[in-house]
Structure formats: structure tokens, C-alpha cells
Amino acid sequence: MNAAPRPPTSAMKPLLSVLAGEKVWPPPVWLMRQAGRYLPEYRAVRAEVPDFVALCLDPVRAAEVTLQPIRRFGFDAAILFSDILMLPWALGHGLAFKEGEGPVLPKLRDAAALDRLDPTQVRSRLAPVMETVTRIRQGLAGEGFDRTTLIGFAGAPFTVACYMIEGGGSKDFAATRALAYADPALFDRLMDVLVEATVDYLSAQVEAGAEVLMLFDSWAGVLSPTLFRRHVIVPAQKIVARLAALHPETPVIGFPRLAGLMVGAYAQETGIAAVGLDTGMDPLAAARLVGPGIAVQGNLDPMALVAGGTALRGEAEAILTALRGQRLIFNLGHGIVPQTPPEHVGALVEQIRAA
Amino acid sequence: MNAAPRPPTSAMKPLLSVLAGEKVWPPPVWLMRQAGRYLPEYRAVRAEVPDFVALCLDPVRAAEVTLQPIRRFGFDAAILFSDILMLPWALGHGLAFKEGEGPVLPKLRDAAALDRLDPTQVRSRLAPVMETVTRIRQGLAGEGFDRTTLIGFAGAPFTVACYMIEGGGSKDFAATRALAYADPALFDRLMDVLVEATVDYLSAQVEAGAEVLMLFDSWAGVLSPTLFRRHVIVPAQKIVARLAALHPETPVIGFPRLAGLMVGAYAQETGIAAVGLDTGMDPLAAARLVGPGIAVQGNLDPMALVAGGTALRGEAEAILTALRGQRLIFNLGHGIVPQTPPEHVGALVEQIRAA
Numbered sequence: 266m267n268a269a270p271r272p273p274t275s276a277m278k279p280l281l282s283v284l285a286g287e288k289v290w291p292p293p294v295w296l297m298r299q300a301g302r303y304l305p306e307y308r309a310v311r312a313e314v315p316d317f318v319a320l321c322l323d324p325v326r327a328a329e330v331t332l333q334p335i336r337r338f339g340f341d342a343a344i345l346f347s348d349i350l351m352l353p354w355a356l357g358h359g360l361a362f363k364e365g366e367g368p369v370l371p372k373l374r375d376a377a378a379l380d381r382l383d384p385t386q387v388r389s390r391l392a393p394v395m396e397t398v399t400r401i402r403q404g405l406a407g408e409g410f411d412r413t414t415l416i417g418f419a420g421a422p423f424t425v426a427c428y429m430i431e432g433g434g435s436k437d438f439a440a441t442r443a444l445a446y447a448d449p450a451l452f453d454r455l456m457d458v459l460v461e462a463t464v465d466y467l468s469a470q471v472e473a474g475a476e477v478l479m480l481f482d483s484w485a486g487v488l489s490p491t492l493f494r495r496h497v498i499v500p501a502q503k504i505v506a507r508l509a510a511l512h513p514e515t516p517v518i519g520f521p522r523l524a525g526l527m528v529g530a531y532a533q534e535t536g537i538a539a540v541g542l543d544t545g546m547d548p549l550a551a552a553r554l555v556g557p558g559i560a561v562q563g564n565l566d567p568m569a570l571v572a573g574g575t576a577l578r579g580e581a582e583a584i585l586t587a588l589r590g591q592r593l594i595f596n597l598g599h600g601i602v603p604q605t606p607p608e609h610v611g612a613l614v615e616q617i618r619a620a
Numbered sequence: 621m622n623a624a625p626r627p628p629t630s631a632m633k634p635l636l637s638v639l640a641g642e643k644v645w646p647p648p649v650w651l652m653r654q655a656g657r658y659l660p661e662y663r664a665v666r667a668e669v670p671d672f673v674a675l676c677l678d679p680v681r682a683a684e685v686t687l688q689p690i691r692r693f694g695f696d697a698a699i700l701f702s703d704i705l706m707l708p709w710a711l712g713h714g715l716a717f718k719e720g721e722g723p724v725l726p727k728l729r730d731a732a733a734l735d736r737l738d739p740t741q742v743r744s745r746l747a748p749v750m751e752t753v754t755r756i757r758q759g760l761a762g763e764g765f766d767r768t769t770l771i772g773f774a775g776a777p778f779t780v781a782c783y784m785i786e787g788g789g790s791k792d793f794a795a796t797r798a799l800a801y802a803d804p805a806l807f808d809r810l811m812d813v814l815v816e817a818t819v820d821y822l823s824a825q826v827e828a829g830a831e832v833l834m835l836f837d838s839w840a841g842v843l844s845p846t847l848f849r850r851h852v853i854v855p856a857q858k859i860v861a862r863l864a865a866l867h868p869e870t871p872v873i874g875f876p877r878l879a880g881l882m883v884g885a886y887a888q889e890t891g892i893a894a895v896g897l898d899t900g901m902d903p904l905a906a907a908r909l910v911g912p913g914i915a916v917q918g919n920l921d922p923m924a925l926v927a928g929g930t931a932l933r934g935e936a937e938a939i940l941t942a943l944r945g946q947r948l949i950f951n952l953g954h955g956i957v958p959q960t961p962p963e964h965v966g967a968l969v970e971q972i973r974a975a
Contacts, residue, residue, distance in 0.1 A: 436791060439923055439957065446927030446935075486878070489921040489953070490902040491938050523841070525880030526905045547845040550881045566844040568794055572801030580801075583846050598844070602794065 280341045280414040283560050283592050284477060284516040284538045291620040292585075292593040293341035295416075296570075296610065298600030299334040300346045303607060306333045317362040318354065321347045322393040328400035335410050337607065338614050341594075342414045342477070343401055345470070347394055349420025349481055352459070352466055353429050355390040356382040372432035374444065379455055384462050388469055395473035402474035416518070417475030419467050421482035422459035422500040426452070438487050445492055452496070460500050464507045471512045479518040479541075480504065485531075486523020486543075493527050498534050505536035518562060522599070529554035544598030549587040561588065564598035565613075571602060573609040581613055585620045635696045635769040638915050638947050639832060639871040639893045646975040647940075647948040648696030650771075651925075651965065653955030654689040655701045658962060661688045672717040673709065676702045677748040683755035690765050692962065693969050696949075697769045697832070698756055700825070702749055704775025704836055707814070707821055708784050710745040711737040727787035729799065734810055739817050743824050750828035757829035771873070772830030774822050776837035777814035777855040781807070793842050800847055807851070815855050819862045826867045834873040834896075835859065840886075841878020841898075848882050853889050860891035873917060877954070884909035899953025904942040916943065919953035920968070926957060928964040936968055940975045 277285065279293035301307055307330050314320040321327060331346040350368050354360040358381075361369045373379060388395075398417060405413050419425075428434070430441040445452045467478050485497045505517050520541030521531045532540040532555040542551050542563030552561050569580040584595065595617050601610075632640065634648035656662055662685050669675040676682060686701040705723050709715040713736075716724045728734060743750075753772060760768050774780075783789070785796040800807045822833050840852045860872050875896030876886045887895040887910040897906050897918030907916050924935040939950065950972050956965075 437954075442921065442923035443926055446921075446924050446931035449931070486900050489899050489919075489924070489935060489938075491935060492921075493900070523878060523880070523900065525878070525900050526883075526902050526909070527900070528881075544844050545841050545848070545878065545880050545882070547881050554881070564844075566797065566801075566847075568797035569801050569844070571798055576801035576804070580844060580846060583844075599792075 278341070278412050278414045280594060281476065281516075283594055284518075286592070288590055288592055290590055291618055292588075292595045294595040294614060294617045295340040295342035295344065296334075296597050296601050297344075299338075299340060299344070300330045301601055302603035303601055303605040303610075304333055304337070317348070318351070318360060321351055324393050324396035324400050327394075327397040328404055331397070331401045332404045332408065335405065335413055336408070338610055339410070340413060340614070342416050343405060343410075344416040344479070345394070345398055345401065345418060345475065347397070347418070349418075349425060349483075350428055351391060351394060352387070352419060352425055352462055355387045355466070356384060356458075356462060357386065358382060358429055367434045368428060369433050370428055373429045373455070374440075376451060376454075379451065379458070382458055384458060384465070387462050387465050391466060391469065395469050398470050398473035398475055414476050415474060416477045416479050417467060417470030418479040418481060419463045421480045421485070421497065421519075421521075422456045422463060423488070423496040424482050424484045425459055426455055426496075427484045429455070438484055442487065442492070445496065456496060456500055460503050463504055464511075467504070467508060468511050471508075471515050475515070477516050477518060478508065479520060480537075482519070482521045485521035485527075486525065490527060493524070494530070497521055497524075497527075498531055501531070501535040501537070509536065518594075520562075529556070532556065532559045539592075539594060541596070542598060546598070547587075548584050552588060552591060560592035560594060562594035562596050564596065567597050567599050567602050567605070570597065570609050570613060571605050573606060573612065577609060577613060578616060581616055585617070589620075633696070633767050633769045635949060636831065636871075638949055639873075641947070643945055643947055645945055646972055647943075647950045649950040649969060649972045650695040650697035650699065651689075651952050651956050652699075654693075654695060654699070655685045656956055657958035658956055658960040658965075659688055659692070672703070673706070673715060676706055679748050679751040679755050682749075682752040683759055686752070686756045687759045687763065690760065690768055691763070693965055694765070695768060695969070697771050698760060698765075699771040699834070700749070700753055700756065700773060700830065702752070702773070704773075704780060704838075705783055706746060706749065707742070707774060707780055707817055710742045710821070711739060711813075711817060712741065713737060713784055722789045723783060724788050725783055727795075728784045728810065729795075731806060731809075734806065734813070737813055739813060739820070742817050742820050746821060746824065750824050753825050753828035753830055769831050770829060771832045771834050772822060772825030773834040773836060774818045776835045776840070776852065776874075776876075777811045777818060778843070778851040779837050779839045780814055781810055781851075782839045784810070793839055797842065797847070800851065811851060811855055815858050818859055819866075822859070822863060823866050826863075826870050830870070832871055832873065833863065834875060835892075837874070837876045840876035840882075841880060845882060848879070849885070852876055852879075852882075853886055856886070856890040856892070864891065873949075875917075884911070887911065887914045894947075894949060896951070897953060901953070902942075903939050907943060907946060915947035915949060917949035917951050919951065922952050922954050922957050922960070925952065925964050925968060926960050928961060928967065932964060932968060933971060936971055940972070944975075
């Protein structure tokens, strides 16, 4: 079930080495949402394109903001600037971002709404995203970032379904879980549509230049163990297996946020090369559950990065100490927040490089 | 560190037997927020007292709504009708419930606000709650519910601090975590005040008639492992040890919601008799982490209870099968939601009684 790993070589980029099975120390580092509002240069670009969807479809600007944090901090990975909801948008489901409210979508609650989704247009509607991927890859090479790996991504089917069913964000996605119980056949059909579209979308990202793929299952943790298996593990298995057949050299990182005790089963049963840990996870306990065949990525508290100083050093050190010499990709446990002082990010990267 | 258990006897109430170390099957059952808006008889009482704090301070009505679900479903536990925020209210911090918004409190962010808290008034201001406890105990006896155990409760210090610092509910209690990193000394002082006040409050509940105590740490899961140890495990240790000295016969159930992999350390290091599992936890994996000396309580998805039918039966059966013959207290993984049809609760209780 595992994708065939590339044989590690010392010439390989650090992130790819870890994903190929090597222990790399100091560990490679990047931060979720590293291209974001905490950077003044990002806010300047953002101000030029008030509509967030339009920014995601603007290859020049999306590539530019992806590269900004690499220039500042020399991260080991650049991650495509986009949004997990671009996939439902490409399926024709509709999407808007309202200031201070987050995403707003129609609510998918019945077969008629499901039947209106059009998977045939995904690649063409998302062609600008693929152009962004290609531009980022060219930018990394052109600016000499030859140790930085380009990560493409998608939302995992369950998390994308959460937003499509709920019509936006939610504390606990109660309507989504209610539908999963009340109409399992409809829910399974929706998951199947999303699995297919996600494979198509991620495959196109690899063709455009993505070297690693990441699946964000931000709301995996709201599910009971039985639904977690059905709507988190099984779809990830399918996606990873399909991608492994199409792109055997491209590793997948899975991030089942708040998976808790389910993280072991997720890591071992899906075929992923690395698993993202959220902030609450004890990194050593998680690494033991996950097993030696799978790398771990995480899991600094973004609020420690806001605080800086001894709190930041202590929290980062706890992770470095717990996993010293192991297959770690240092990251946050959740996205960086806008009020983060950029100099704290610099201090963190320095600490990790000296680990 | 463990409170000395009562020796189990067959004459003991089922919930107390499980907490004393016995395997009771079918397992005792009760539901978090079982006295609540899903019951028409609750809504009738609620309509008479629009102010929620006033209802918590009305011994006749609070006892009445506590007893309502026992009369309908014969649950093995009645839990005091109150709110975890009555403790900050009693400390003089202020509290209001706004329709559709949830609790609103002043924001505690500095030493001056901390110094304004007055722990000397907790018992006197919460005297009506103790009267409620006594009335419930009398009501259970008077109405012949001699197998139903009365549970008293408090919010755990970290979760109470979350609301006091944030000034209300939050998705991720970012300001609370930021303060924990930025001013650990202030945060520790607040936790110490809350530990003392919680011991005082819970001790008074036992004196008034509570047979078991429960500590709700609803937001434990937002913390990194280092902060979880410092602000979840250590305060619970202190509270349980102090209560064990004062009331050695009263077991404590701890509920560190979303603790994930930390649930084992929490259960083993705090001295609790049982640990509550949230909806996402695999009950068998959690029970193994927790160890045989501690009972588990949980963890049906409240949305399965809304759905009813085969979804409900299947989810309940998964828990019963995973822990058949073990020390289980059947419950939800989170509070019952208002849209739950009461007849689904009846069907669940029937299923468990036949397990």
C-alpha cells in the first residue's frame, strides 16, 4: 500500500530525504500557512486582489506569495498558495470568502445538490493553479532555493465535505455528522466524488511540478472511530493508492487534525509517507504509535510562536528533544496566525538549524 | 495518590460499584446535559426563569430539572443542574448568558483583575447550589430512585480560566494560550486560585449530598503537551488529592476533552477513579492506555443520538462490544444537543439495559 520510496541520496533535498526514509538532523522545517498575513509583503499583494478566490487563480501573485517566506526564512518546503475549498469551487459548488466570516458556500444536503457537481471541469477550471505550481517551481530554481521542496495539496474529502454540507466553517460540524448518520449512502457518494476529483487535482499538481503532496483533514477529529475509519482512513487509502499508481515517486503527507488515538491506524493504513501532528499531540507518543516506517511532521503551538522568547524556545526544544535523530519534519501543529511577529519565525528557524 | 475506594458490595448503586472497581454489566448509563432543552418539561421550567444564572441559583427549579430525565429514563446518575461558570461568578468575576451567544464574562488578562477575585465568598454565594444538591438527593430517595447516584461537578481550572481570560467561548482559546506562554507566573497564580476555590466548592457539594464528583476540562485538548501537564494534569492532581483527604469515600471522574494521546497520563497521574472519553476516542484503545485501575465513561456521538435508528444502534453497539464486561459507564462523548428526539434516548437506554 505504501508508495515506493525513492532511494535516499545525500544530494536529495532534506524534506525528500526524510520522506524517503532517511533520518535528517537538524530536521527540515516549514510552517503551515507560512505564506500569510503575518508577512507585510503578503499583505501588500493581498491588498491588490481583495477577492481571495481571485488571488488563488492569479498564477503570478499566488507564486509570488508562495516564494515570499522562502526568501525570508529559507524554509525547506514551499507550499502552493491556494485553499482547500478551490476543489468544491472547481466542481461548480460555489465559494465566496466574506471579510471576517470565512468561507461561504451553498449547503449540500441532498442528492440533487450532489448531482449538480461537475467533476469533468476540475482540471480546466483549476488550470491557473497548475500554472502557479509551475511558476513556483521555476521561481525556486531561478532564485537558487535548490534545497527547498515544493508541496502541492488538497483538502481531504471529509474536511471538504464538512464545508460543502455545513455551508462554511463550524465549531463541530454537527450538520455534517448528522448527515453521515442519517443518509450514509448519500454521504458515501459524496466522498466518492471527492476522492476522484482529489486524485485528479493532485495528479495535475504533480504533472505541473509538485514534488510532495499533502492532504489536509482539518476536521477529522470530530468523527467517532467508526466514521473516522469510513470517511477519513478509507478515502485517504484510496487517494494514496491511486496516486501511487500514477506517480510512484511522489510521497504524500497526511494531516488528520485532532485524530488523537486514531493517528496510529491512520498512519499505518493509508500508505502515507508522513503524518502531520496537531498541537495537542505528545510527539514521542505519537511517533511510537505511528511506527518507524512513517515520518512525523509538527507540532509547535502557533501561540508559542506568537509569544516568542523563552516560551517559544522551550516548546520548540521539547519537540526537538522528544524526536532527536528521528524522522521529523519540524512544523507547527496548526497554521501560523496573523499576529505572529516575523522575527519570532526567524528565531525559530535559527534554533532548529542549530539543533 | 488514588482515593481509597469503597469496598464494592452488591447492594451498591451500579455507578458507585464501577467506580469502586467492580465490573458491572450491563453498564450504568447517564448522559451529559441529560437535563436540557431536548426535554419539553425542561423547556417549560426554563421559560419561567429566563435568566440562566438565576435558574442555577433556584434550588427548587434546579432540583426539579435535574430529576426530570431520571423520571423519564431511570438513568443511573443524576447530575446537579448548574454551570461550570458559576464558580467564576462566585469569585466575583461576573457572568451573563446572552441568547444565542453563550456566556459573556469580563476578560481577565492582568494581575489587577486576578487580585479582584474573592475566594472567601464562594461557599456563601453558592449556598443555593448546595441546597439544590440536598434537594436532589432527597428527591431521588423520595421518588424511589435508589439505584441512581448523584454526581456533583465543577469545571476544571484550565477550562474555567479559558472562559475568564477569553471573556466567553472561543474556537481555540488563542488569547488563553497566548497568556499561558506570555505570563506563566500570572497564569499559574490564576490556576492556584481556581484549584483552591474548586476544592472548596466540590467539598461543599459532597457535604450537601453529592456521592460522586466530576471535573469537566472541556478545552484541555487545545493545549500543547507541556501546557497540558502543567495546567490540566497538575491542577487535577492537586484537586483530587485534596478531596481525597477531605472525603476519602467520594470518587472523582475526570473529563479532559480532546486529550487524545494524553489521556493515559491524565488518567494515571491524577488519582481519578474514572476518565471521560470524548466522541473521537476509540474506546478500546483508550481503555488500554488508561489501564485496568481506572474506569472509562463515554463516548457515544451526540449526533448519532439525533439520527436514531440503525446509526444509533450501530454506534452504541460498537462501544458496548469494544468494552463488553469492562469497567464502563455508558455516556455520550459530548453533551446531548437540543434537537435530540427524547424517544431516541429511550431506545438507547433500552439497548444498553439489554446489552
